[in-house]
């Protein structure tokens with residue numbers, strides 16, 4: 011086993027954008043054992059900004075240059091970003107379990123700095139969640155043995171899931187939401203149309219597309235972005251944003267959120283300010299926790 | 304304590320109980336189910352005597368799983384007087400499960 015897994019971190023930060031990086035720096039200053047998950051570019055929203063005029067002290071800087079400055083700052087403080095995507099996070103009571111592929115990390119406190127993902131749910135999607143609508147085809151496939159399954163796929167990985175499901179289900183429809191070559195088993199029917207609505211009675215029975223209707227027992231929607239309440243089951247989300255108070259606390263004890271993920275305005279300095287507040291409150295939470303022991 | 308039930312013992316276990324019955328539908332291949340297991344275990348100890356806890360392995364018990372249309376696991380159902388009173392799909396933190404159960408005591 012990887013040693014990283016056996017130790018419990020004080021704080022796990024999910025997201026390496028301006029909010030996450032600021033949180034990491036402030037928690038590190040307070041001597042907490044942290045882990046921060048994200049990407050090599052830190053944040054594409056930062057990296058790709060042509061010119062930034064509202065970042066105080068850096069008039070006219072490009073996103074690329076600012077990303078470099080962030081990276082230097084992280085390196086200076088000996089913070090390494092863990093380049094992994096967190097798939098799901100479970101509130102276990104005393105700690106959070108973060109799942110990354112088949113690995114598990116543990117942390118006493120959590121800061122969600124995942125940014126915003128665009129894309130609204132389909133009509134009927136939330137209504138039928140758990141009653142025919144799901145987000146993990148491979149997880150629930152055995153429940154659809156000899157049934158009809160429709161997969162709405164946004165990426166290449168969704169094709170692997172479709173192939174797996176097709177070994178168990180009697181019929182699989184695949185609705186691609188991306189362009190490219192499709193690498194699908196022969197018994198999968200590709201439907202090139204735009205999904206509009208999911209309908210049913212007590213349970214899903216149809217997907218309505220622009221031009222056709224598909225009778226189906228289940229629908230799996232496989233997107234790139236995980237919405238915050240899917241990422242952390244039980245997390246309170248309002249209008250697509252994580253609900254926080256002035257201390258950046260969510261409804262789950264020890265779990266904080268910062269940046270675009272908590273709501274408008276979507277700006278660097280707002281995100282960073284929130285990241286800092288979240289980190290400092292997480293530190294107080296951790297200190298309270300250790301005093302109780 | 305959580306009792307494991309099967310297709311052929313399910314009805315008896317549900318209908319013979321005066322207390323609310325919490326049923327955890329799970330399977331060994333389901334990651335979130337593994338995380339939920341210990342949480343339910345803790346709850347079953349806390350509610351000892353007040354609520355009955357059962358679990359159903361959906362792999363081995365297709366009849367019950369189909370009958371209650373379990374389409375995603377974990378699914379936690381609360382039964383009262385022999386019929387379903389509440390359903391919760393997916394992993395949930397302990398407090399949310401407590402709220403769910405408390406509604407029915």
Ligand SMILES: Cc1cc2nc3c(=O)[nH]c(=O)nc-3n(C[C@H](O)[C@H](O)[C@H](O)COP(=O)(O)OP(=O)(O)OC[C@H]3O[C@@H](n4cnc5c(N)ncnc54)[C@H](O)[C@@H]3O)c2cc1C
Pocket residue numbers: 024025026027028029030047048049052053054055056058059060061062063064065094095096097123124125126236241268269270271275276277278279281
């Ligand atoms: C082109 C462009 C120009 C902009 N210009 C300006 C400007 O001039 N001034 C200004 O103030 N704002 C500007 N913005 C807005 C600004 O980019 C955002 O407000 C800011 O980046 C938000 O920071 P954040 O840390 O909350 O989220 P993000 O920057 O979105 O960072 C979140 C990071 O977390 C990662 N992540 C998400 N989920 C996971 C997971 N499960 N596991 C691991 N990592 C994950 C994401 O991939 C991403 O790297 C601009 C945005 C764009 C797109």
